[in-house]
Amino acid sequence: MISADHLTKRYGSTLAVDGLSFTVESGRVTGFLGPNGAGKSTTMRMMLGLDRPTGGTARIDGVPYAELRHPLRKVGALLDAKAVHGGRTARDHLLQLAHSNGLPASRVGEVLEKVGLTGVARRRVGGFSLGMAQRLGIAGALLGDPEILIFDEPVNGLDPEGILWIRTLMRGLAAEGRTVFVSSHLMSEMAQTADHLIVIGRGRLIADTTVSEFISRSAQRYVRVRSPQLRGLAALLNGAATGLSGDHLRVPGKTTEEVGEAAAAAGIPLHELTMVEPSLEAAYMELTQDSAEYTAVAS
Numbered sequence: 001m002i003s004a005d006h007l008t009k010r011y012g013s014t015l016a017v018d019g020l021s022f023t024v025e026s027g028r029v030t031g032f033l034g035p036n037g038a039g040k041s042t043t044m045r046m047m048l049g050l051d052r053p054t055g056g057t058a059r060i061d062g063v064p065y066a067e068l069r070h071p072l073r074k075v076g077a078l079l080d081a082k083a084v085h086g087g088r089t090a091r092d093h094l095l096q097l098a099h100s101n102g103l104p105a106s107r108v109g110e111v112l113e114k115v116g117l118t119g120v121a122r123r124r125v126g127g128f129s130l131g132m133a134q135r136l137g138i139a140g141a142l143l144g145d146p147e148i149l150i151f152d153e154p155v156n157g158l159d160p161e162g163i164l165w166i167r168t169l170m171r172g173l174a175a176e177g178r179t180v181f182v183s184s185h186l187m188s189e190m191a192q193t194a195d196h197l198i199v200i201g202r203g204r205l206i207a208d209t210t211v212s213e214f215i216s217r218s219a220q221r222y223v224r225v226r227s228p229q230l231r232g233l234a235a236l237l238n239g240a241a242t243g244l245s246g247d248h249l250r251v252p253g254k255t256t257e258e259v260g261e262a263a264a265a266a267g268i269p270l271h272e273l274t275m276v277e278p279s280l281e282a283a284y285m286e287l288t289q290d291s292a293e294y295t296a297v298a299s
């Protein structure tokens, strides 16, 4: 489990992380979402002991990262895939990492196999594509067979095959009971990968919820209803601020049960009764629009 408790980071006049408190549970993929500059990377860096909090704490199974006895056996992380010595081969890079962390060299072959890099293990990392570098970074994260995995924007710049591979891998790691914490600024990607969402904006917590709960909170959800007696139905539901739109009514703030029962009680036949959910993107934009660091100004 990872926990943040009033976690705060200030850089000069910028409050990058502003009193964040949440926990990341094991056995599921938790998506860490927020617009650019929201404070995701800074939060992850503090979890990994790479940045010192200005206030509050980040803990791994109850202790600060710096106090872990065998950090790589507990937490594996992918922060910046390109931050690897380009002159080394993939295999040498992992051997070095294993050696300096007291891990058996036999793990190197295993993780190379797991990420599909066995065939290029003796090639220099400098010539790797972004997708290969991401795989190598993930191999490094898996080296210590850790219970907890932290991935910062792992699908950035990847092609659809690479994205699918990473998604499948993350889901598999969570299914094994591990804690998987993954950041992204892409809602649609997270919707397909994550079970749980932590959404931040301007360093503050906006939501700590499941994907479906996140959507249902959106004010853009409404009941779409068609009836041969549309005007009568509109009059009946007037209190619910209905909108007549073409051949149907839009009723925000009510469930399909409420609309259906009200119509039945008044003897009004219905030809359609549908809950229309906003797209995940729309719900996300709605919740984060005031918290983007740079918001387009309408001219």
Ligand SMILES: Nc1ncnc2c1ncn2[C@@H]1O[C@H](COP(=O)(O)OP(=O)(O)OP(=O)(O)O)[C@@H](O)[C@H]1O
Binding pocket: 011, 014, 015, 016, 034, 035, 036, 037, 038, 039, 040, 041, 042, 043, 185, 293
């Ligand atoms: N080392 C630093 N010095 C000064 N300001 C920083 C530093 N690192 C981050 N910031 C600022 O802190 C804020 C949060 O940045 P951070 O990189 O954590 O956001 P993010 O959510 O990861 O964004 P992105 O999706 O663009 O990577 C931004 O305003 C950023 O400019």
